[in-house]
Amino acid sequence: MVCLVLVAVAACLGAAFAGRHDIYSGYSVHHVSVQTAEHSALLHSLEESLSLDVWQHGAPDRAAVVMVAPQHRRRLLRTLDDHDVPHTTHRADVAKMLEEYDARLAAWRSSRSSRLAPFDDFPRYNDVDEYLERIALQYPDLVTLVNAGPSWEGRDIKYLKISTTNFTDASKPIYFLDATIHAREWVTTPVALYSIHRLVEDLRAQDWDLLNDVDWIILPIVNPDGYEYTHTNERLWRRTRSYRPDVNATCYGVDANRNFDVAFNTVGVSSNHCDQTYPGTEAFSEPETRYVRDIMLEHLERIQIYLNIHSHGNWVLYGFGNASIPDNGVQLFHVGAAMGAAIDARKLPIALFYRVGNSAILLYPTSGSAQDYAQSIGIPLSYTLELPGYGVQFEVPPEYINQINSETWEGIAASARLARSYYQARV
Numbered sequence: 081m082v083c084l085v086l087v088a089v090a091a092c093l094g095a096a097f098a099g100r101h102d103i104y105s106g107y108s109v110h111h112v113s114v115q116t117a118e119h120s121a122l123l124h125s126l127e128e129s130l131s132l133d134v135w136q137h138g139a140p141d142r143a144a145v146v147m148v149a150p151q152h153r154r155r156l157l158r159t160l161d162d163h164d165v166p167h168t169t170h171r172a173d174v175a176k177m178l179e180e181y182d183a184r185l186a187a188w189r190s191s192r193s194s195r196l197a198p199f200d201d202f203p204r205y206n207d208v209d210e211y212l213e214r215i216a217l218q219y220p221d222l223v224t225l226v227n228a229g230p231s232w233e234g235r236d237i238k239y240l241k242i243s244t245t246n247f248t249d250a251s252k253p254i255y256f257l258d259a260t261i262h263a264r265e266w267v268t269t270p271v272a273l274y275s276i277h278r279l280v281e282d283l284r285a286q287d288w289d290l291l292n293d294v295d296w297i298i299l300p301i302v303n304p305d306g307y308e309y310t311h312t313n314e315r316l317w318r319r320t321r322s323y324r325p326d327v328n329a330t331c332y333g334v335d336a337n338r339n340f341d342v343a344f345n346t347v348g349v350s351s352n353h354c355d356q357t358y359p360g361t362e363a364f365s366e367p368e369t370r371y372v373r374d375i376m377l378e379h380l381e382r383i384q385i386y387l388n389i390h391s392h393g394n395w396v397l398y399g400f401g402n403a404s405i406p407d408n409g410v411q412l413f414h415v416g417a418a419m420g421a422a423i424d425a426r427k428l429p430i431a432l433f434y435r436v437g438n439s440a441i442l443l444y445p446t447s448g449s450a451q452d453y454a455q456s457i458g459i460p461l462s463y464t465l466e467l468p469g470y471g472v473q474f475e476v477p478p479e480y481i482n483q484i485n486s487e488t489w490e491g492i493a494a495s496a497r498l499a500r501s502y503y504q505a506r507v
């Protein structure tokens with residue numbers, strides 16, 4: 081009987097969400113095995129010619145995950161077959177997949193007895209804003225709220241500075257982490273908020289050193305316009321929401337993580353204004369990336385580590401995006417490996433193990449990324465962290481949010497301690 085009721089509720093919720101994701105009707109998602117450089121090159125050429133949305137770049141032991149529009153599906157599959165590239169259909173209809181996910185999320189939320197903290201859920205922009213304001217108000221000796229400025233659409237982009245010495249002690253390194261530069265990567269913002277929670281509201285005995293010896297800058301939503309748009313219009317939106325009809329009257333936004341001033345518009349970008357990896361007309365064309373840049377430049381002397389959090393794939397990546405390795409490559413690997421290992425030690429059995437290395441060598445070449453920009457201006461330890469997708473990519477089941485938060489915190493803590501020791505050697 082209980083089952084029947086639950087099935088009825090799920091069916092009802094499913095019906096309630098039907099139609100909301102019609103824009104993705106007929107879109108399909110495929111796993112593509114990229115065993116060789118030729119496979120990889122072929123997929124990249126198809127990415128551009130068939131406007132594929134690459135959800136996960138492949139590696140020899142991890143399949144690429146790509147979404148294709150219905151009108152290009154046959155050509156994609158035929159071309160892969162013609163070149164003997166193994167592939168399987170992961171999702172036949174993305175609209176249906178998203179409707180089912182909405183229903184699951186709604187059922188999960190209604191099953192919770194108490195109101196969820198914003199880091200236990202996928203909070204909207206206003207919930208995050210409220211949380212930051214409350215923390216700043218409640219812990220004035222520890223926390224400073226900064227409004228970097230408005231997004232393209234006018235949302236304030238706020239971050240917290242957390243310090244026991246009001247950012248005045250030059251002997252401390254700064255750890256700068258940010259999230260949701262890519263709008264659809266929902267689970268990244270809870271991780272940023274949970275890090276605030278652990279430092280400010282729930283500091284545990286083993287973490288006293290992290291608060292006393294390190295200053296923190298935490299920016300939970302780099303791209304609030306895109307993020308809100310994923311909640312209201314297109315769940316799989318990745319870019320910013322800027323609109324410049326004089327440049328292109330059809331498509332909105334750019335890939336913020338290709339918009340930084342480092343080897344701008346060279347590799348790993350698309351010249352098509354409507355593609356996911358379009359970098360913009362010029363570096364720092366977007367207010368959102370300018371704010372991240374300005375935080376870095378303001379605190380350049382003391383930021384020892386920068387973590388640009390993404391979802392998904394279980395990767396700890398560092399520069400440069402053209403496959404050249406910074407001079408301190410061994411330190412980069414050391415701290416990145418400590419981060420990945422600390423997370424792996426807490427991971428669920430079904431999750432992938434983390435892989436650590438240069439982003440271009442492990443995955444694919446890029447230019448204009450936040451990771452490379454930070455490294456290029458002198459931040460010694462700069463990383464892209466790709467959180468777990470649990471085989472469902474951006475639609476991480478809400479039951480996993482707590483797990484991702486707590487295991488990632490362990491990685492952040494481990495990297496903070498090592499970063500501090502390298503900072504002490506530097507000053």
Ligand SMILES: [Zn+2]
Nearest residue numbers: 262265390391
């Ligand atoms: Zn991303």
